[in-house]
Amino acid sequence: MNRSGFWGDVLKQRMLLLMLTPAVLFFLLFAYVPMAGIVLAFKQFNYGGGIFGSPWNGLDNFRFFFESGNAWMVTKNTALYNIAFIVVNNVLQIAVAILLFEAVGKWFRKITQTVLFLPYFISWVVVGAIAYNLFNYDVGTINSILNAFGIEPIDIYNTPAYWPFILVLVSAWKALGYGSVMYLAAITGIDTEMYEAAEIDGANVFQRIFHITVPNLYPTIIILVLLAIGNIFRGDFGMFYNMVGNNGLLFSSTDVIDTFVFRSLTTSNEIGLSAAAGFYQSVLGFATILLANYAVRKYDKDHALF
Numbered sequence: 001m002n003r004s005g006f007w008g009d010v011l012k013q014r015m016l017l018l019m020l021t022p023a024v025l026f027f028l029l030f031a032y033v034p035m036a037g038i039v040l041a042f043k044q045f046n047y048g049g050g051i052f053g054s055p056w057n058g059l060d061n062f063r064f065f066f067e068s069g070n071a072w073m074v075t076k077n078t079a080l081y082n083i084a085f086i087v088v089n090n091v092l093q094i095a096v097a098i099l100l101f102e103a104v105g106k107w108f109r110k111i112t113q114t115v116l117f118l119p120y121f122i123s124w125v126v127v128g129a130i131a132y133n134l135f136n137y138d139v140g141t142i143n144s145i146l147n148a149f150g151i152e153p154i155d156i157y158n159t160p161a162y163w164p165f166i167l168v169l170v171s172a173w174k175a176l177g178y179g180s181v182m183y184l185a186a187i188t189g190i191d192t193e194m195y196e197a198a199e200i201d202g203a204n205v206f207q208r209i210f211h212i213t214v215p216n217l218y219p220t221i222i223i224l225v226l227l228a229i230g231n232i233f234r235g236d237f238g239m240f241y242n243m244v245g246n247n248g249l250l251f252s253s254t255d256v257i258d259t260f261v262f263r264s265l266t267t268s269n270e271i272g273l274s275a276a277a278g279f280y281q282s283v284l285g286f287a288t289i290l291l292a293n294y295a296v297r298k299y300d301k302d303h304a305l306f
Helices: 002-013 015-043 061-065 068-100 106-121 123-134 141-148 161-186 191-200 204-229 237-245 248-254 257-266 269-301
Strands: none
Touching: 002 015, 002 068, 015 061, 015 269, 061 068, 061 269, 068 106, 068 161, 068 204, 068 248, 068 269, 106 123, 106 161, 123 141, 123 161, 123 237, 141 161, 161 204, 161 237, 161 248, 204 257, 237 257, 257 269
């Protein structure tokens, strides 16, 4: 009975399931099948034996990773950067969405949205090239302006202290348009009668924002923050690599787990070490999303992911 009912539902929804097939195949091929390679984290890889024929070495790759002194640095950098991205990006996106919602001019709102959304489509390769032309010590735009005013140039590419601010600023600039559109969509879904009633009662713009708009955005904020927390130990490789490259002078403040894994694989040819670091990153991300979701469930289970 149940089995026939199940296959009956499959037959009934066959077109929807067919449309879903490419997405399912994508994740099977590029997310689940490669998970077999996780065994490399516990092996001394050699090309003769391959992935499954190489000898086991237990936890030696993990031991080398932690004893190298890089584990704490890249973990700290990855977590702190992502926390900064989550806080700064969400605050700016919410503020911009509210400003656009309260904007009177329809054309002003559309033009502003378009302008803010454009950076999202710019490749990190292009952003890295723009940054290089801005910050280059000899011919960069910033130092050229400083030289014109008789001020000493700034050696940005050899000074790690500048880069946390630069990377947070660039991330906010690139993500502002996309995030604000999502929050703006959530705001437009709020019942307009609430605003009308508040306006009749004499509430000004700021009172409507803080007592109607922001509280109604809590579910959207929680979901987006939870999804971001799940990737708190996963750095944006495209951003960090294209902005910094292989500049060893900046690794102390810009090296994250993703760039460390890439460099271990391509420069040092340490396949086992890179697999161990990637596995360590995945475990941290999994544990973080479970803890964050548990905390949200304790506060309000209706807003939790699961």
